[in-house]
Amino acid sequence: MAPVIDIKGITKVYRVGVEEVRALRGIDLTIARNEFVAIMGASGSGKSTLMNILGCLDQPTDGSYVLNGSRADRLSAGALAEVRNKEIGFVFQTFELLARSTAIENVALPLVYSRLAWWGSRKRAREVLTMVGLGDRMKHRPNQLSGGQRQRVAIARALVNRPSLLLADEPTGNLDSTTSEEIIALFKRLHEQGQTIVIVTHEEDIAGHAQRIVRLRDGKIISDNPTLADPIHRDYLDRVARASVAAAGTAIAAREGGSAREGGGVSDGVGGGVGGGGVRA
Amino acid sequence: MTILRLIFQTAVLALGQLWANKVRAVLTMLGIMIGVGAVIATVGATEGLKSYILKEFDSFGPRKVWMDGTVPRSQRGRVSSTQYDLRISELLYIKDNAQTIDAITPMQFLSGTVRAGDEVRTGVSVTGMWPDWHEIEKRQAVQGRPLIWTDVNEVRNVCLVNDKAIAELRLDSDPSGDFILLNDRRFLIVGVIETKAVAQGFPGGGEARTELYIPYTTAIAMQPRDTANFALAQLKEAGGADEAKAELSSILRRLRRLGGEDENNFQVETVQSVIDQVSRVATGITVAAGGLVAISLLVGGIGIMNIMLVSVSERTREIGLRKAVGARPSVILLQFLVEAVVLCLVGGMIGLLAGAGLLLAVAAIPSSPLADAGVPLWAVGVSLGFSALTGIVFGMFPAIKAARLDPIVALRHE
Ligand SMILES: Nc1ncnc2c1ncn2[C@@H]1O[C@H](COP(=O)(O)OP(=O)(O)O)[C@@H](O)[C@H]1O
């Protein structure tokens, strides 16, 4: 199956007067279905620029972007709108809800621009709002909701068209830490249900929930590593740990003539601790 | 389907928006309101007045033709105003030869002093005419008999009186056979005719008074001359006004030996041609009102464009968000166009109601000639249509501006 995101050599140059700002300087990135990726980096490193390009809100200056096996660069404004509507759910740091509309109207907004009948779109919007835990806040307007609830409305809106890609640019940037935990828990649940997710964040412990962390500096990827939340990576670390403990145990046993069984027990404990810590942190 | 739903949703949103900014909306729509209101009032009043005038002419008789001698422009002041009055010989010739008319009478007006017993009335209107008058005016004798050719040929001193005369002169309730004195001559009353209510401003209009009708020949015997004040005739067919005018003109030109270059020294008018003239004037006024409304819609349209530009800039973030969730530029364009059209249509409807209200208020004035003035349906359609068009034309630039916004730039606005 084609990866959800496949970009090669993406650059983005902004022209401010005569000056050129090179926001992205050659990004290659592949993200497979149902990955949960966090993008990190200092302010001004190009995270938002990259997200906007991934979200088809902006076009790269150079390079190629293939989304779900079809080209998503150099499309017309209308074609890009269609891609945004069908394939992408975007969550903004500042929620971007329509102040005069109720929660359900906000959630149903993307459906206004797709081909779903009115009653169908209401039903779908209700379903998604219930899923993010706001089944009892349908008719509330944004100013009658807390920050966390607003962001959940925004997430419901991003999900309403069943996008193949959920993008979130600092979704917890305007929230306190408890609310941030709730939002990140929601992302994790979505991920467990099969959603492909890319989030931008400043906070290491938020990023720690993702399976993979991509770090940017000055418009370039400086590292791309799995986290402890990645089961394959965890398994790998587990095995490394077990092997090294076992090796250590063998070495000790060889030197002191002790039992190899004890060493095996120790290594099990270490592996479980690493994995469990990753999940619960 | 999707497009219709979108238009509907946008229209509902736009109405909500208007309601939220009532004062601003009213100020914006003022130009359109005034324009449409003015045109509705003008068109309604013109149409009302037209139908009132036409009704009056209709009561005057749609088959009526009148003929009169006139002094041509080039000879004005050099000949007496009675120089070209219609001659009886001319009318007799027309009576015997014209194909397009079936009745004709000269009309000779005198003013007389009437005495009946002790009652005396001065300044009584006396009309000398031929028997055809009954047919042309549709006024038959309700008592006694009508005028007949023998009365005319024998220059009899007979008269018909109207029913008003019976009251004013304290005549017998059936006065036929009685005598009255007209300018000290004895006249036999042979019949009574109904008093016809004729609108003010028309010959014989105004308050009904005593009227006497006598044979034409008798009238000129009392006031010697062989011409008529004017002549009345009746079209054979109601639609034959143009043919009758042509025929009568050509007969008169022949009789009067007018050459190809000579101006007519008479005129032939039909009620129909007057009706046509009134209709033309009414149409002219309507067209002028249309021009006025075009100007006010232009002014109103500039207001609409201004407010729509403000709206686009106020809602830049919203536009960005809508684009981010998949609104195509064409859809954003449509949304703002619908909004502008709704704004204009609401303004147009308020103007419509105001104009119609004004018209009704004028119509409610007692004995107003606009008593049954109404707003014609086509005027409603045209003003609302033009309001919508104004919305489309002047909403286009702001809508294009909104449609072209870059989503990222729009979302970063403020
Ligand atoms: N519209 C723009 N015009 C000019 N420069 C921009 C624009 N958007 C971003 N930049 C520049 O590009 C760089 C990357 O910005 P951004 O992607 O927003 O960073 P981050 O989200 O990581 O903080 C910054 O130097 C920023 O000033």
Ligand SMILES: [Mg+2]
């Ligand atoms: Mg950013």
